[in-house]
Amino acid sequence: MRNIRMAISYDGTTYYGFQTQPIGNTVQDVLLQAIRVLTGEHVDMTASGRTDAGVHARRQVINFKTSSPIPVDRWALALNSRLPDDIVVLQADEVPPHFHASYFAKRKTYRYGIDTSKFGNVFERKYRLHYPMPLLLEEMKAAIACVKGKHDFTSFASKRSTKTTHVRTILDARIEETDGKLDIFLTGDGFLYNMVRIIVGTLLWVGEGKLSAADFKRILETRDRSAAGPTAMAHGLMLWDVEYDD
Amino acid sequence: MRNIRMAISYDGTTYYGFQTQPIGNTVQDVLLQAIRVLTGEHVDMTASGRTDAGVHARRQVINFKTSSPIPVDRWALALNSRLPDDIVVLQADEVPPHFHASYFAKRKTYRYGIDTSKFGNVFERKYRLHYPMPLLLEEMKAAIACVKGKHDFTSFASKRSTKTTHVRTILDARIEETDGKLDIFLTGDGFLYNMVRIIVGTLLWVGEGKLSAADFKRILETRDRSAAGPTAMAHGLMLWDVEYDD
Numbered sequence: 151m152r153n154i155r156m157a158i159s160y161d162g163t164t165y166y167g168f169q170t171q172p173i174g175n176t177v178q179d180v181l182l183q184a185i186r187v188l189t190g191e192h193v194d195m196t197a198s199g200r201t202d203a204g205v206h207a208r209r210q211v212i213n214f215k216t217s218s219p220i221p222v223d224r225w226a227l228a229l230n231s232r233l234p235d236d237i238v239v240l241q242a243d244e245v246p247p248h249f250h251a252s253y254f255a256k257r258k259t260y261r262y263g264i265d266t267s268k269f270g271n272v273f274e275r276k277y278r279l280h281y282p283m284p285l286l287l288e289e290m291k292a293a294i295a296c297v298k299g300k301h302d303f304t305s306f307a308s309k310r311s312t313k314t315t316h317v318r319t320i321l322d323a324r325i326e327e328t329d330g331k332l333d334i335f336l337t338g339d340g341f342l343y344n345m346v347r348i349i350v351g352t353l354l355w356v357g358e359g360k361l362s363a364a365d366f367k368r369i370l371e372t373r374d375r376s377a378a379g380p381t382a383m384a385h386g387l388m389l390w391d392v393e394y395d396d
Numbered sequence: 397m398r399n400i401r402m403a404i405s406y407d408g409t410t411y412y413g414f415q416t417q418p419i420g421n422t423v424q425d426v427l428l429q430a431i432r433v434l435t436g437e438h439v440d441m442t443a444s445g446r447t448d449a450g451v452h453a454r455r456q457v458i459n460f461k462t463s464s465p466i467p468v469d470r471w472a473l474a475l476n477s478r479l480p481d482d483i484v485v486l487q488a489d490e491v492p493p494h495f496h497a498s499y500f501a502k503r504k505t506y507r508y509g510i511d512t513s514k515f516g517n518v519f520e521r522k523y524r525l526h527y528p529m530p531l532l533l534e535e536m537k538a539a540i541a542c543v544k545g546k547h548d549f550t551s552f553a554s555k556r557s558t559k560t561t562h563v564r565t566i567l568d569a570r571i572e573e574t575d576g577k578l579d580i581f582l583t584g585d586g587f588l589y590n591m592v593r594i595i596v597g598t599l600l601w602v603g604e605g606k607l608s609a610a611d612f613k614r615i616l617e618t619r620d621r622s623a624a625g626p627t628a629m630a631h632g633l634m635l636w637d638v639e640y641d642d
Binding site: 161236240268269 | 454472514521
């Protein structure tokens with residue numbers, strides 16, 4: 151059996167998230183079906199992590215084992231011709247048998263996109279939260295700087311999180327501003343359920359002046375989800391990149 | 397009666413073009429319906445020009461006469477709350493009674509977007525032609541420079557054009573290249589039916605080496621549609637801007 155790794159990109163708008171669900175209609179279901187049509191095999195697929203319903207991926211990484219003799223440089227083209235136009239295989243390579251897309255992931259980056267223009271850009275409406283209020287950008291930057299480093303992120307994790315520890319290390323956190331847009335980038339060794347969306351929902355309260363950067367820091371230290379802001383909507387979130395040590 | 401001018405933006409993916417058709421489902425039909433719901437009036441609407449089925453507008457300009465007392469600064473918000481999310485009113489102002497969005501338009505700019513990446517960017521798939529072939533960019537730039545100035549564009553007009561003259565003046569023509577993308581911008585005093593799409597279809601033949609820039613120039617001078625390349629697909633075309641002298 152060969153272990154195939156693929157980088158994929160998808161527009162999550164119409165899917166119930168990445169991971170297979172009993173109800174169907176997930177990105178993984180569509181990928182598995184395309185692989186079945188191509189190879190005749192029912193493979194087991196592992197992703198670097200799940201993405202929720204409506205969340206996008208600029209670059210997600212998956213792996214699966216296969217007996218198919220298809221050369222590694224043909225997988226992307228062969229699958230793309232069998233996939234709908236909102237899921238694309240960017241690249242495929244063969245990795246050692248023990249490689250696992252989730253356990254081996256060293257760093258992940260998410261981007262949360264905000265459209266601050268008055269009436270919203272119609273061409274980005276599915277990929278950015280429209281938030282036309284004036285925002286205190288410097289205060290938001292001061293707040294997001296607090297998440298850098300190793301912290302217990304319980305305040306910014308869904309209460310449905312089942313992880314034994316909520317300690318994660320954020321390697322980079324920054325806000326980029328361009329004409330009518332904010333891009334919030336977070337890079338870390340791992341993320342808890344809804345973590346980016348809760349950080350962004352709380353940051354937007356800072357932007358509106360409902361909280362200060364000092365309040366944001368206290369919320370992080372409180373380790374209590376109910377102290378933080380709301381979970382920002384799914385469609386602004388995009389898994390930006392996943393990095394491995396190879 | 398007041399004469400209201402509005403700048404609008406739309407994602408043309410699901411519409412049969414801008415202008416009202418017997419079959420319905422046009423951008424204009426949707427706008428007229430929203431104005432009817434808001435004011436109770438059946439207005440006559442004029443646009444700077446039509447856009448075809450599947451063509452987008454970053455900034456289209458329309459005008460219509462109304463007896464409605466709604467203040468001009470409330471029109472955008474009032475209509476946006478009654479429009480689907482793929483049509484947005486960006487701005488409204490009141491103009492003199494003789495203003496006409498088509499006759500008064502001085503310059504129009506179109507952008508044709510091309511995605512040259514190997515498997516295509518899923519997030520721009522509705523707004524760019526996916527064309528993963530290697531392209532001779534310098535030759536394309538030499539070719540597009542030929543359309544600048546005043547020419548008879550019969551070679552680059554649909555045979556269905558009913559205009560009495562095919563002479564138009566192109567004020568600016570350029571290609572911008574960014575990572576995996578080409579943006580072709582054309583600014584002119586007016587455009588013939590399918591003109592941008594036929595210029596782009598012919599430019600892509602230049603890019604592939606099927607024609608040289610000198611061939612492109614000869615095609616323009618021939619004044620014969622059958623000498624030119626194919627009409628590039630609609631979804632890559634976007635009405636970028638319309639300018640008036642005021």
